Amino acid sequence: MSDAALPGAALTPDLSATLVSGALSSPAEVWAQACARLAADLPEQQFNTWIKPLAEPSLTLEPEGWTAKLTVPNRFKLDWIRTQYAGRLEGLLTDVVGAPVRLALAVQANTTPPTRAQAPQAAQAAQAQSGAPAGNASAPAAPARATAPTNAWAGGTAVAPSNRLNPALTFDTLVAGRANQMARTAALHVAGAPGGTYNPLFIYGGVGLGKTHLVHAVGNALLADRPDARVLYLHAEQFISDVVKNYQRKTFDELKAKYHSLDLLLIDDVQFFAGKDRTQEEFFNAFEALLAKKAHIIMTSDTYPKGLVDIDERLTSRFDSGLTVAIEPPELEMRVAILIRKSEQEGMPLPEDVAFFIAKNVRANVRELEGALRKVLAFAKFSHKEVTIALAREALKDLLSIQNRQIGVENIQKTVADFYKIKVADMYSKKRPASIARPRQIAMYLAKELTQKSLPEIGELFGGRDHTTVLHAVRKIGGERQKNTELNQQLHVLEQTLKG
Numbered sequence: 001m002s003d004a005a006l007p008g009a010a011l012t013p014d015l016s017a018t019l020v021s022g023a024l025s026s027p028a029e030v031w032a033q034a035c036a037r038l039a040a041d042l043p044e045q046q047f048n049t050w051i052k053p054l055a056e057p058s059l060t061l062e063p064e065g066w067t068a069k070l071t072v073p074n075r076f077k078l079d080w081i082r083t084q085y086a087g088r089l090e091g092l093l094t095d096v097v098g099a100p101v102r103l104a105l106a107v108q109a110n111t112t113p114p115t116r117a118q119a120p121q122a123a124q125a126a127q128a129q130s131g132a133p134a135g136n137a138s139a140p141a142a143p144a145r146a147t148a149p150t151n152a153w154a155g156g157t158a159v160a161p162s163n164r165l166n167p168a169l170t171f172d173t174l175v176a177g178r179a180n181q182m183a184r185t186a187a188l189h190v191a192g193a194p195g196g197t198y199n200p201l202f203i204y205g206g207v208g209l210g211k212t213h214l215v216h217a218v219g220n221a222l223l224a225d226r227p228d229a230r231v232l233y234l235h236a237e238q239f240i241s242d243v244v245k246n247y248q249r250k251t252f253d254e255l256k257a258k259y260h261s262l263d264l265l266l267i268d269d270v271q272f273f274a275g276k277d278r279t280q281e282e283f284f285n286a287f288e289a290l291l292a293k294k295a296h297i298i299m300t301s302d303t304y305p306k307g308l309v310d311i312d313e314r315l316t317s318r319f320d321s322g323l324t325v326a327i328e329p330p331e332l333e334m335r336v337a338i339l340i341r342k343s344e345q346e347g348m349p350l351p352e353d354v355a356f357f358i359a360k361n362v363r364a365n366v367r368e369l370e371g372a373l374r375k376v377l378a379f380a381k382f383s384h385k386e387v388t389i390a391l392a393r394e395a396l397k398d399l400l401s402i403q404n405r406q407i408g409v410e411n412i413q414k415t416v417a418d419f420y421k422i423k424v425a426d427m428y429s430k431k432r433p434a435s436i437a438r439p440r441q442i443a444m445y446l447a448k449e450l451t452q453k454s455l456p457e458i459g460e461l462f463g464g465r466d467h468t469t470v471l472h473a474v475r476k477i478g479g480e481r482q483k484n485t486e487l488n489q490q491l492h493v494l495e496q497t498l499k500g
């Protein structure tokens with residue numbers, strides 16, 4: 001190997017000899033051999049997606065030993081390669097070279113300026129991608145970028161009009177933890193290899209748990225990688241209104257042209273398709289067309305495909321034909337990590353004890369956690385006081401006083417059972433007649449409304465039911481309550497009785 005192939009290297013004779021002792025004469029050959037071994041080890045699609053497109057690393061001899069410097073196209077790929085393949089690559093390079101090799105990853109400098117049409121999106125995506133990689137929930141959160149003009153809290157404010165993606169909702173700003181591990185891993189896979197496995201990807205879970213954030217992250221990551229990709233995010237209701245508009249104008253070809261040409265369709269809250277036959281038909285057509293051309297579809301919902309009501313079975317069975325993953329409510333450590341990360345993004349880092357205090361008291365979902373944090377930070381700012389547990393207690397006193405009234409799930413079960421004249425034991429039983437199932441659903445709904453218990457905790461207290469069953473009950477009764485005055489009155493009476 002020549003010195004030119006090893007920029008900056010001061011070769012010691014024995015290591016240099018190691019490298020040239022076999023048939024290896026250049027970093028390209030070292031890389032080719034390592035790749036050949038990795039290719040034998042990895043599923044072909046993974047290898048072709050992540051490793052094959054990489055240019056060979058430079059090999060330099062630093063005072064600590066050999067370093068292979070591998071450049072990758074963007075931050076997202078760097079994070080993925082670092083977590084998934086770096087260890088294996090280091091081992092293989094070490095084997096091939098015959099001496100320890102350290103792998104150093106760097107993002108490739110961008111040499112081709114984006115086209116005018118791509119520029120704003122690329123700039124937004126690059127900015128959104130430039131933060132620290134998404135950490136482990138237990139790892140300290142990365143400090144926020146001082147220049148970040150957009151914020152994951154900002155909701156729709158920074159949405160690019162064409163693809164409706166919010167550039168602030170990225171993998172970088174999504175805290176990883178046990179609750180979203182499966183969904184996040186699947187989403188990362190799709191972002192790296194859209195049209196491949198896990199198609200469609202169906203993500204379900206309760207309100208405010210990060211489903212929307214995750215699908216935006218996939219769109220933003222794909223655009224950072226391929227700025228020309230045709231990506232569209234939309235809420236199911238926007239699809240419904242598009243269908244209605246095109247129905248009135250008889251312009252179904254336009255609708256088809258819009259949806260069938262995408263590379264990635266991200267569609268939120270598909271439970272809203274319930275009872276909308278024409279929408280379901282058009283979505284079915286789009287779904288089939290996109291899958292046939294290997295475009296990727298990611299959907300979110302409040303329940304798993306088979307739990308969806310009033311949606312045609314030919315659709316729900318297709319929803320389930322790729323990968324279906326749940327996002328669970330975050331556990332305590334993850335809630336703390338989220339609070340710390342978000343407070344840093346706000347430029348007001350939260351002391352750990354205060355983060356634990358808030359996380360212990362706000363358990364329902366991340367949106368509520370964000371709301372509580374906002375209250376505490378605003379309270380500190382306006383009162384010019386330090387953020388302490390005492391201050392947090394004061395800022396959140398309304399929320400805490402609701403909890404202190406301590407309406408327990410058992411109390412709810414008993415009150416509801418008395419009201420509808422069924423046995424309390426039926427709250428835990430597997431019996432399904434409507435005369436029992438409905439009061440049980442009402443009790444689940446009230447448990448969610450009036451206590452701080454998470455969906456899995458409520459499910460457990462109702463005879464070990466799955467959290468999606470609870471979610472279904474909460475949505476169903478909540479939805480019916482809006483239309484059914486009799487039910488609304490009954491619920492009102494029950495609530496007043498329970499609140500005392």
Ligand SMILES: Nc1ncnc2c1ncn2[C@@H]1O[C@H](COP(=O)(O)OP(=O)(O)OP(=O)(O)O)[C@@H](O)[C@H]1O
Binds near residue numbers: 169173210211
């Ligand atoms: N793991 C996480 N890390 C950081 N922020 C999160 C995380 N999970 C959720 N959030 C934030 O919580 C808020 C609510 O999340 P999101 O809107 O994605 O929830 P959702 O599951 O889509 O809820 P809904 O069903 O009500 O639409 C957002 O501001 C999102 O950025």
